[in-house]
Amino acid sequence: MEDPVSSTIEKIKLQEQDKEAKLKEKRELEATIATLNKAIREAAAHAEKSEQGRENLTQSTDSLRRQKMLEECRRDALSAQLNSLKNELKVLQAKSSTEISKVWQMRSLFCKEVHNAADACDVWTLLMKPGCAEPVSRNVQMKAEMPTGSENENRLQAAIERRVKSLTERDRLATEPDNGEEFLRSYVKPNGFLRILRPFSTEIKESEPIKFSTSQAAKRTMPSVFRNKNIDSMPWYQPYIVVTSVAVFLIYFCVLREENDVDQEFSKTLYERIKGLEKEQLLQSYKFNKEHGHSVIEIEKRLEEIKAEEAKLAV
Template sequence: MTDSMLSTIEKIKLQEQEQEAKLKEKREYETNITSLQRSIRDTLTLKEKLHDEEKALNERILKLASQIEVEKIKNKAIKSEVESLKKELEGLKRDINNNISNVWEIRSSYCEAVKQTSDEYDVWALLIKPVCTEPIVRNNTPEKEIFSNEGRLQTAIERREKALAERNRLLAEPDAGSEFVRIKNALRYLDEKVASLRN
């Protein structure tokens, strides 16, 4: 082989190597382009998905904001109702205290009246028939009437003892009275009701 042929062969080989290198580079470019296109498609899909999620989140935020406003209005209404109930409760407490005072004043006046009556009058003298000042010619009172007077006297004594016991009970400490206990329980129930409404 001559030198010209060898140089031609070398040139051809170099050309083939260059073509192979260009083909390889072209394939890499195409691969990169395909990869980039796939990445772009994925990015666009993700962008659409994120856009939809953002839209849904914005709608949810608006809905929650409206719910918050509604809850604020409800809370305001409940607070005003609680304040109204507190004022009403205070009024009821004042009325109950006034009524309790009136009841105990009435009881005290009754006790005082009973005491004055029992102190001023001799119950025995009121229950027993007055003795006639004129001389009695004959004494023929039947035994039945005597027993009847004794029975009435015993009944009067029992009534007097009951009245004294009732007077002493009414003069005792008012906290032990049934009305006071009932009113106190009612006040405690109202306090618990108001406390539950606050919570």
């Protein structure tokens, strides 16, 4: 009887072990399936995120491509505009060079005409301050008869006098720049006579700045502010009285005067004005020194003194 019972018990144990093994395998399988499902879900989410990122990248690349095309169009337009401006600049430079050459030609012609007119006019009349724009011409009359010796001497003497007068006037105008330099624009011929190039215009050029050093404003002198014009009217004892008064005031205010409540208010510290500020700062310092390993002996002494003072005030 014992053998069948023991065999039955063994069979039951084996069945239970088989059941436990199967349950264990089933649980492991379920755990593996759950892990796989989780990994699948994560992979799907990652795939969705990758797809969304790919779409965003595609949109950004499209927008950048469009922006690049716009920038290329703008660059082409600006380059075309720059080329047109360069061509216009070249045309303007050529035109300006031609106009400048024309101006110089006109100037040379004008100088020649002025020289011719100066040779045909009286030098003394041109040296005078011009009252009209037209030069006074010489009255030269051609005579059929040949001049005599006395007439030649008179003409020579008159020419010498005119030459001396013109040289004197030239020197006078050169030494007076404010009055005569504006009307003297000449040079000396090899024979010593003056040749007038052109009368000078005294008009002010508004487009050019006025130089201060050569203007009338630079010649004006302002009186000194620190100069005492009435120094003779001051009595001789005034400085002594002022010094004595100031010395007496300073001696009384700084040495002899006793302190009052206002002076005592000035001598108070911030801890005396704000109640509890010193204790709060000492507590903060105590906490900081404890955390960083510093000495707190003096802080503890001061805290004990503050506590004793507060206890006295409370009593």
